[in-house]
Each structure stands twice: as structure tokens, then as C-alpha cells.
Amino acid sequence: MLFRTLNLCIGGLLALLSVSCISVGSHDSLGSMKKSTKVAVADDSASHFICWNVHKASDEKFTEDVEELLEAVPEKNNLTLCFQEVRSTTFDMIKGLHREAVSGHYAPSWRLPFTKKSTGVLTIGNQPLPESGVVPIRAPRRELYVASPKVSLKSEIPLNDGRKIQVVNCHGLNFVPFSVLPKQLDRIFDTLEDSNAPAIVCGDFNVWSERRLKLLNQRTAEAGLVEAHPRGVEHSPAPRWLRWMNRINGFDPEIRLDRIYTRGLEVLDCYSHTGSESSDHLPLVLSYKVLPEE
Structure with a gap:
């Protein structure tokens, strides 16, 4: 009887998890640019870009960390934030910390x-x-078959010369067979419309093994993307709950999970912002200029 009850409880929990995944075929547009005087990015000016897995923005120091991060990054020019693992309320938590009006898009993966x-x-x-x-990109499989499906999001930054920077904000799958990863990367890179247009592909790719990293580097190279390697040696520490995997799946705690790849841009600087403590990931900060059209 006890065994049967336990099975029913486990089955009920798995069913609950499976129906908790909402559709990611759409997205939410946030904020308004009505107060902004900016129309597009000047391709000859320095712009800034931040990529960060914020660990659901659940730590009480999160807004303090964002405020400190924005103070450390010049905002007088254009600034784009790509956050992974946010909550639906995260935008409202941080929109008032900017010195200018901000807007953007949110793609949900887990409800x-x-x-x-x-x-x-x-x-x-x-x-x-x-x-x-804007293009929400659904992962081809849920983690552990019934858990988070993960989602990525493509956006575009207009340039003054009529071109655009294609930006893909990625969150890579964990806890799936390796054969699923190429399918997710195919969906991500298929959204890049022009093989020569400026692009930034970034995020928490969950490349915690040499095999996973090799696959990601292969796909980015095929798309003409080059990694912006952060100066210094600091990077997000490996999550403690993942360290037990080092003996079974090739897990390497020295491999960075968070990465930025660019195309058609001159990378001026890239570094990990080490002052943040509210997440188990560190923000990656990129400054860049757009290269002239060939």
C-alpha cells in the first residue's frame, strides 16, 4: 500500500510538472521608448552589452547588484541587457534603475x-x-522529459546605416541526451537571417564538458561568429549540485558556462563583473563597435 501510494505521488508530481510548462510561441513586450530620444545605434560609437544568468533574481541583493553593475558600465551610449533565468517580475524590479527609458522583450519558459x-x-x-x-526559440526537449523546456530569444538592434545587430539570448538545456543539443543549437542559429550581418549570440549555454563546448564552438564557427574572450581568469563558479557529475559525464568545473559570440563587431573589451553576489553566475560585460559594411 505504501509503495503504491508513493508511486501515485511521484506520478502526480511528474504530471504536475509537465502541465506547468507554458507555451513559448509568444512573448511579452515591455516598457516604452517614448521618453527616449534615441532612434538607432550609431555604428561608429562604443556600445555596451551585459549577459547574465540572474538565478531567478530571487536573492535580496539582486537589485543592489544590478544598480552597482549599471554604475560600473557607462550608460551614456547604448546598453543592452540579456538576462537568463529571470522571473516574469524581473523587468519591473530593475526598470527604474536605468538612467534612461528602457524597453525590450520577455520570453517565458516555465510557469x-x-x-x-x-x-x-x-x-x-x-x-x-x-x-x-523578435523570435522566441523553444528548445526541442524538456529537461528530464517533464521539467523546464528552456527558451531562447532573438531580438534586433537597429543601426543608423539601416542595418541591424541580430541578438540571440540563449539558455542551453541541461539533463538531456547529448543528441538533443545539436537540435537546440540548430533552432538557435537558424534564426540568424544573414550570414554576414552583425550579430551577438550569448547566454548560459550549460557547456560543462569538452564535448558540449566543442559542439557549441563548431556551430558558432559555422555561423561566422567569434567568441569574445573575457580578460582575466574570473568566471562563474561551477554550481555545487553539478560537481558530483565530474566522474560520470565529463563535467569540468573549469569550463565557463556563460559566453558571448560576435560577428561584424569590433570587441573593445570583455570581462566578468566580479562584484555581483546575488547569483551563482557572474555578469559578462562587453563593449564593442560595429564594423563598417563591406
Whole structure:
């Protein structure tokens, strides 16, 4: 009887998890650019970009960390934030910390049971991010078959010369067979419309083994993307709950999970911001200029 009850409980829990995943075929547009005087990014000016897995923005120091991060990064030019593992309320938590009006897009991947609260990825900036360029990218498989499906998000930053920077904010799958990863990367890179257009592909790719990293580097090279290697040696520490995997799946705690790849850009600087403590990941900060069209 006890064994049967336990099985029913486990089955019920798995069923609950499976129905808790909301559709990611759509996205939410956030904020307004009405107060901003910016129209597009000047391709000859320095812009800034931050990529960060914020660990659901659940730590009480999160807003303090964001405020400190924004103070450390010049915002007088254009700034884009690509956050992974945000909550549906994260934008409202941080929109007032910017010195300029911000807007952007949120793509949900996981909804808590019986609520409208969700987690996903968030791309916002103090320059326009047009609705026309937004594409939510659903992962091909849920983690552990019934858990988080993960989602990535493509946006576009208009340039003054009529071009655009394609930005893909990625969250890589964990706890799936290796054969699933190429399928997720295919969906991500298939959204890049032009093989020569400026692009930034970034995120928490969960490349915790040499095999996973080799696959990611192969796909980015095929797309003409080059990694912006952060100066210094600091990077997010390996999560403690993952360290037990080092003997079974090739897990290497020295491999960075968070990465930024660029195309058609001149990388001026890239580094990990080490002052943040609210997440088990560190923000990656990139400054860049757009290369002239060939």
C-alpha cells in the first residue's frame, strides 16, 4: 500500500510538472521608448552589452547588484541587457534603475503551477528593440522529459546605416541526451537571417564538458561568429549540485558556462563583473563597435 501510494505521488508530481510548462510561441513586450530620444545605434560609437544568468533574481541583493553593475558600465551610449533565468517580475524590479527609458522583450519558459508567475529570458535596452525582429526559440526537449523546456530569444538592434545587430539570448538545456543539443543549437542559429550581418549570440549555454563546448564552438564557427574572450581568469563558479557529475559525464568545473559570440563587431573589451553576489553566475560585460559594411 505504501509503495503504491508513493508511486501515485511521484506520478502526480511528474504530471504536475509537465502541465506547468507554458507555451513559448509568444512573448511579452515591455516598457516604452517614448521618453527616449534615441532612434538607432550609431555604428561608429562604443556600445555596451551585459549577459547574465540572474538565478531567478530571487536573492535580496539582486537589485543592489544590478544598480552597482549599471554604475560600473557607462550608460551614456547604448546598453543592452540579456538576462537568463529571470522571473516574469524581473523587468519591473530593475526598470527604474536605468538612467534612461528602457524597453525590450520577455520570453517565458516555465510557469509555476496554478499561477501566472513564470521564468524565462529577458532582453532589454535603452535603445529601440523593434517588435518585428523578435523570435522566441523553444528548445526541442524538456529537461528530464517533464521539467523546464528552456527558451531562447532573438531580438534586433537597429543601426543608423539601416542595418541591424541580430541578438540571440540563449539558455542551453541541461539533463538531456547529448543528441538533443545539436537540435537546440540548430533552432538557435537558424534564426540568424544573414550570414554576414552583425550579430551577438550569448547566454548560459550549460557547456560543462569538452564535448558540449566543442559542439557549441563548431556551430558558432559555422555561423561566422567569434567568441569574445573575457580578460582575466574570473568566471562563474561551477554550481555545487553539478560537481558530483565530474566522474560520470565529463563535467569540468573549469569550463565557463556563460559566453558571448560576435560577428561584424569590433570587441573593445570583455570581462566578468566580479562584484555581483546575488547569483551563482557572474555578469559578462562587453563593449564593442560595429564594423563598417563591406
